[in-house]
Each structure stands twice: as C-alpha cells, then as structure tokens.
Amino acid sequence: MLLLAIGAALSYDNPADTSIWVLVVPMLLLAVNLIAAIISNPRINRRGGLLVFHLGLLGIVLLAAIGRLSHMEGRVEIVTGSEFTRESLSDVRSGPLHNGALDQVRFVQGPFTVEYRARMMRGLTHSYVAIPDSEGGWRELVVGDDRPLLLEGYRFYTTFNKGFAPILSWIADDGRPVETGAVHMPSYPLFDFKQSNSWTPQGGEEIKFWLQLETGLTDKEAWVLDGRNATGTLVVNVAGERTELLPGQSVEMPGGTLRYEQLSTWMGYKLFYDPTLQWMFLTAFMTVVGLGVHFWRKLTTEPLGLDDKQQAKRRKIAQDSTAVSRAKTVQES
Amino acid sequence: MTELPWLYAGLLAYALATVVAMVGIGRLSSAVAATAPSLAAAGISESQRNNERLVLALMTAGVVLLVVTLADRWVRIGHGPFVNLFELLISQLFSLGLVYTIAYWRIPVLRTTAVVVLPLMWVLGVWVLALEPSDSVFPPTYHNPWLWAHVGFGKFFLAFSLIGTGLAGVILLRGRPFFRRLFSHLPNDVILDKLAWRFMLLALVFDSLMLIAGAVWAQDAWGRYWAWDALETSSFLNWLLLGAAIHARTTYKVPIRLGAILIISVFVFAFVTYFGTPFYSEAAHKGVI
Ligand code: HEM
Numbered sequence: 001m002l003l004l005a006i007g008a009a010l011s012y013d014n015p016a017d018t019s020i021w022v023l024v025v026p027m028l029l030l031a032v033n034l035i036a037a038i039i040s041n042p043r044i045n046r047r048g049g050l051l052v053f054h055l056g057l058l059g060i061v062l063l064a065a066i067g068r069l070s071h072m073e074g075r076v077e078i079v080t081g082s083e084f085t086r087e088s089l090s091d092v093r094s095g096p097l098h099n100g101a102l103d104q105v106r107f108v109q110g111p112f113t114v115e116y117r118a119r120m121m122r123g124l125t126h127s128y129v130a131i132p133d134s135e136g137g138w139r140e141l142v143v144g145d146d147r148p149l150l151l152e153g154y155r156f157y158t159t160f161n162k163g164f165a166p167i168l169s170w171i172a173d174d175g176r177p178v179e180t181g182a183v184h185m186p187s188y189p190l191f192d193f194k195q196s197n198s199w200t201p202q203g204g205e206e207i208k209f210w211l212q213l214e215t216g217l218t219d220k221e222a223w224v225l226d227g228r229n230a231t232g233t234l235v236v237n238v239a240g241e242r243t244e245l246l247p248g249q250s251v252e253m254p255g256g257t258l259r260y261e262q263l264s265t266w267m268g269y270k271l272f273y274d275p276t277l278q279w280m281f282l283t284a285f286m287t288v289v290g291l292g293v294h295f296w297r298k299l300t301t302e303p304l305g306l307d308d309k310q311q312a313k314r315r316k317i318a319q320d321s322t323a324v325s326r327a328k329t330v331q332e333s
Numbered sequence: 334m335t336e337l338p339w340l341y342a343g344l345l346a347y348a349l350a351t352v353v354a355m356v357g358i359g360r361l362s363s364a365v366a367a368t369a370p371s372l373a374a375a376g377i378s379e380s381q382r383n384n385e386r387l388v389l390a391l392m393t394a395g396v397v398l399l400v401v402t403l404a405d406r407w408v409r410i411g412h413g414p415f416v417n418l419f420e421l422l423i424s425q426l427f428s429l430g431l432v433y434t435i436a437y438w439r440i441p442v443l444r445t446t447a448v449v450v451l452p453l454m455w456v457l458g459v460w461v462l463a464l465e466p467s468d469s470v471f472p473p474t475y476h477n478p479w480l481w482a483h484v485g486f487g488k489f490f491l492a493f494s495l496i497g498t499g500l501a502g503v504i505l506l507r508g509r510p511f512f513r514r515l516f517s518h519l520p521n522d523v524i525l526d527k528l529a530w531r532f533m534l535l536a537l538v539f540d541s542l543m544l545i546a547g548a549v550w551a552q553d554a555w556g557r558y559w560a561w562d563a564l565e566t567s568s569f570l571n572w573l574l575l576g577a578a579i580h581a582r583t584t585y586k587v588p589i590r591l592g593a594i595l596i597i598s599v600f601v602f603a604f605v606t607y608f609g610t611p612f613y614s615e616a617a618h619k620g621v622i
Contacts, residue, residue, distance in 0.1 A: 157556040
C-alpha cells in the first residue's frame with residue numbers, strides 16, 4: 001500500500017511522463033496479496049459481503065490494467081461539412097492491445113454553437129453531427145460538453161478548442177489541377193487577437209494571411225459563438241501590399257491565383273476509447289454494495305453495548321474501579 | 334449579497350451552540366464530582382437535559398439559517414453552491430451541521446463530542462468569514478446528474494469522519510486528568526472506540542461511492558475517468574489511508590489511543606483534500622472546465 005501511495009504521488013499531475021510501472025508494480029503486489037488473503041483468510045471468504053468487496057477490488061485492478069492495455073486516446077479537429085478520418089487524428093496514444101473498430105467510425109461534422117456569458121465565461125456547447133443510419137441516409141445528433149458522440153465504443157468529446165477555417169483554392173499558372181483546402185485558424189475566441197496563419201500550396205510559395213472576424217464577440221454581455229452568423233475578411237500581403245478578400249474573391253500572386261471560397265469553422269474533439277468502462281462501473285458498484293452488506297450485517301448483529309441498563313452497569317463498574325484505584329493511591333501515598 | 338445576514342446568523346447559532354455545549358459538559362462534570370456516584374449512576378439530570386435541548390435547538394437553528402443562506406444565494410445567482418470556496422464552505426457547514434445535529438439528537442453518547450466537533454466546524458466558520466463572498470459561474474460540465482451523487486456522497490463521507498473524529502478526540506482528551514473528570518459520565522473507551530470505528534466504516538462506504546461517482550462524472554466531463562490530478566491523487570491516498578486504518582484496527586488490534594490518532598489523521602487528510610488541494614491545483618475542480 002505504501003508503494004502504491006508513493007506511486008500515486010509520483011503520478012500526480014504528470015501521468016504521461018511518469019513510468020506506468022510505479023503504479024503497476026505495487027498494484028500487482030497488492031493484487032497478489034489480495035488473492036492470497038481471499039484464499040487463505042476465512043474471515044474474508046466465509047463472509048459474502050466482504051468476499052464480494054475484496055473480489056471487486058481485485059476486479060477493479062485487473063480491469064484498470066486491461067483498460068490501459070487496450071485504450072486509445074487522441075485529438076482531432078474537423079471542419080464543418082467534412083467527414084471524420086482516421087488520418088486527421090493527432091496526439092494518439094494507445095495501449096499495445098488496442099483493437100477497436102476505428103475504421104468503421106463515420107460521422108460528418110455540422111455547425112456548432114458555444115454560449116458565452118459576460119466576461120467571456122464559456123457555457124454550453126452544441127455540436128451538430130450526422131451519422132449514417134440503417135437505411136443508407138444520415139441521422140443528426142447534438143453532442144457537447146458532458147455528452148460525447150459514442151460510435152463503436154469510441155467517445156468524441158467536444159473541447160474548448162475550436163475556431164474558424166477559411167476555405168482556400170489555389171489555381172496555379174502552370175495548369176495543375178485546382179487545389180482546395182481548409183486552413184484551421186488558431187482557437188477562437190482564445191486567440192481572437194492573433195488570427196493569422198499561412199498556407200503553402202503545391203508549387204507555390206508560402207502565403208501568409210490573417211482573418212478579420214465579425215462574430216459578435218463581447219466580454220460585456222452574453223453572446224453565442226455561431227459560425228453561421230460570422231463573417232470574415234481574409235487579409236493577404238501580396239508583394240508588400242495589403243489586400244482584403246471577401247468570400248468568393250481572388251487575388252493574383254506569383255505563380256497562381258488565390259481564391260477565398262468561404263468561411264467555415266472547425267471543432268476540436270478529444271477521442272477516448274476504453275472497452276472496460278461499463279465493466280469497471282459495474283464492478284465498482286458491486287464492490288461498494290458488498291462493503292455495504294458486510295457493514296450492515298456487522299452493525300445489526302454485533303451489539304455496541306449502549307442500551308441504558310448496560311450503560312448504567314458499565315458506569316457503575318467504571319466508577320467502582322476509579323474508586324478502587326483512588327483508594328489504592330491513597331493507600332500507597 | 335442578500336445571503337450574508339443569514340450566514341452571519343447561522344454562524345452565530347453554531348457559536349452559541351458551542352459555548353452552551355461546553356458550559357453544559359463543565360456543569361455536568363462538577364455535578365458528577367459533587368454527588369458521585371449516586372447521581373451519575375441514576376442518569377443525566379434535568380438541567381443537563383435542558384442544556385442538551387438548547388444545544389440541539391441552536392444547532393438546528395444554525396442549519397436552518399444556512400439553508401436559507403444557500404437558498405437565497407442559489408436563487409440570486411441561478412445555480413447551487415458547487416463552484417467557489419466561499420460557497421463550498423457554507424455548503425459543508427450546512428451538511429456537516431445537519432448530519433451532526435441528527436446524530437446528536439438520535440445517539441445520546443455522541444453529545445459530549447460537541448466539545449470537539451463544534452470547534453472543528455468553527456475552523457470552517459472563521460474561514461468562510463475571511464473569504465470574499467464573490468459570485469461564481471457555473472461551468473458547462475456541471476449540468477450533470479452525477480454532480481448530486483458525487484457531492485452528496487462526499488458530504489456524508491466528511492460528516493461521518495467528523496463524528497468519528499469527535500469520538501476519537503474525546504478518547505484522546507480523556508488521557509488528561511482534567512478531561513478525564515469532565516468526561517467521567519461517558520461509557521468507557523472500549524465502547525466509544527467501537528462506535529467511532531463504526532462511523533469510519535460508514536465513511537469508507539461513502540468515500541468509495543464519492544470516488545466512483547466522481548470517476549463517472551469525470552468520464553462525462555473531461556473524457557477520462559481517472560488521470561491523477563491533484564484532487565484525484567489526494568482523494569485516492571485518503572481512501573487508501575482509511576482502508577489501511579480499518580485493516581490496522583481489525584487485523585492488528587491497535588491500541589485504542591493509537592486507533593483514535595489514526596481516525597484523526599484520516600479526518601485531517603480529508604480536510605486537506607477537500608479544502609487544501611484546490612489551492613495548489615489549477616486543473617480540474619478549480620475554475621471553469
Ligand atoms: C475521479 C474523479 C474525481 C475525484 C476523485 C473527485 C474527488 C473529489 C473530492 C475529494 C472532493 C472534495 C473536495 C471539495 O469539496 O472541494 C470533490 C468535490 C467536488 N467535486 Fe470532485 N472528484 C472527481 C470528479 C469530479 C468531476 C468530474 C467534477 C465536475 C465536473 C467534480 C466536481 C466536484 C464538485 C463540484 C465538488 C464540490 C463538492 C462540495 O464540497 O460541495 N468532481 N471531488
């Protein structure tokens with residue numbers, strides 16, 4: 001237990017960098033100890049509630065281990081109107097035994113709204129997504145905050161990380177096919193003051209630009225962030241000259257033409273997969289029920305000795321014995 | 334801040350209850366000393382009964398006034414007392430007071446523990462007075478039914494540890510001659526110790542439930558059920574400590590006084606977890622997430 005406590009303290013706030021072994025080794029030792037105790041100790045294995053409790057503890061440790069081995073975590077940013085792809089995942093971490101059906105996960109990101117109160121306090125997020133239904137069509141769902149999108153056991157949680165994405169096309173002078181892409185601008189409204197980015201189309205030079213947004217943002221009163229009600233002017237520097245583009249407009253640049261197609265948005269999700277979740281909850285619940293049953297039995301069968309008569313008797317005995325000891329001290333002195 | 338007068342009145346009621354309880358115990362012990370053993374054996378005198386009734390009434394008044402405080406604030410700012418330390422402390426003062434008042438009423442042996450428990454509540458009371466009573470903002474992740482389970486179980490855990498600590502405190506204080514006389518009307522240490530550990534067993538059940546509810550909520554709110562943040566680590570260590578203490582007591586039959594020290598350590602650890610951890614952790618539980 002001491003080792004486990006030390007392991008837990010070491011993992012504090014830094015689970016990613018701390019070796020998992022500081023937890024695994026003490027947990028394993030504890031599990032072995034627990035198994036030994038369950039088998040050998042009739043005070044545990046003869047009493048139902050207590051047995052359930054200790055088996056439950058063992059179950060939790062085992063499930064946590066299985067969970068770590070088969071889990072997957074990651075992040076993904078999806079542009080409104082586009083479909084989730086496995087390739088767009090970043091910061092992916094998964095256990096060696098992870099074998100979920102991520103390839104079967106399909107959904108299309110729709111628009112989203114985020115409520116803000118005065119002083120820019122973020123409130124509820126509503127993110128609209130479409131998932132394939134059984135008839136070959138699409139079904140719309142709303143997720144956000146505490147409500148993840150749950151597909152094939154994978155959970156997608158909306159995050160505070162979301163923003164705007166101008167959709168840009170590059171029409172190259174040399175006749176290559178038109179290249180269109182969405183550029184994710186920094187998180188909004190967190191980085192309202194630096195909505196700048198750059199894009200290097202194939203065969204072209206790096207294009208630096210920034211976005212002037214009209215979103216209704218204010219820190220004085222409540223407002224709602226909704227990409228559908230926002231407009232954005234793209235500001236590009238061409239040969240040292242500032243050029244402003246509205247959606248649909250283009251500008252000639254060395255090597256080709258840049259066209260600002262439209263303003264879109266992106267939502268950042270956190271991905272989490274752990275097949276043991278439900279089992280973990282069930283086991284933990286049963287563990288506490290076991291503990292509860294055990295204590296209930298204990299409390300109802302073992303008297304405390306606190307009813308009036310017993311108390312009066314005890315008090316008398318206690319007093320007699322103090323009297324005796326007082327008498328003794330007197331004698332001794 | 335229309336709730337402040339109610340808060341002051343509630344704290345005042347608790348303070349009066351503390352004083353009355355102390356005076357009562359003092360009087361009782363001198364009565365026992367003067368007329369022992371006949372009166373003590375016959376039971377508690379009428380004046381002591383009145384004193385206990387007064388303590389009970391004052392504590393009930395305190396609880397009711399704190400309910401009004403919380404309700405008034407809730408209506409004014411539109412959400413419950415779950416966010417900043419000012420409202421968390423008032424909410425704990427209310428729930429600890431409620432559970433303790435019921436225990437005080439139903440389990441007469443516990444009444445003497447008022448001299449330990451009520452001053453401990455006063456640590457929270459003085460603290461709350463020192464805080465800025467600012468309004469809080471309800472985070473988006475708090476729109477979740479697990480909030481009630483998590484917070485509710487946590488409150489029972491702390492309240493049962495507090496009662497256990499009251500008994501443990503009485504057992505330890507009895508080691509000094511002054512208090513031995515003061516507490517001479519109580520049953521012996523063996524019984525107090527047994528009762529204290531029963532509350533600690535209950536505390537363990539509720540601590541486990543709080544951790545489970547917290548983990549389920551964390552999965553919903555933050556997309557992971559456990560990640561060793563400050564409060565998670567601290568509350569896990571707290572749970573281990575309580576489990577270890579219970580094992581020490583049942584398996585190794587630790588002496589009563591050492592057992593009492595263990596109970597108090599669990600409470601102190603819980604206190605630091607509840608009210609200390611939010612200070613050095615920017616993550617989780619603190620602020621809007
Ligand atoms: C594994 C996860 C969790 C653990 C171990 C945990 C542990 C604790 C502990 C020890 C406390 C008492 C500290 C205090 O009152 O300040 C507490 C209180 C609280 N927790 Fe958690 N928690 C977890 C998850 C969550 C989540 C996900 C939320 C909300 C998003 C949450 C919200 C709260 C609130 C509002 C309180 C205040 C309760 C009160 O005293 O009124 N907890 N938690």
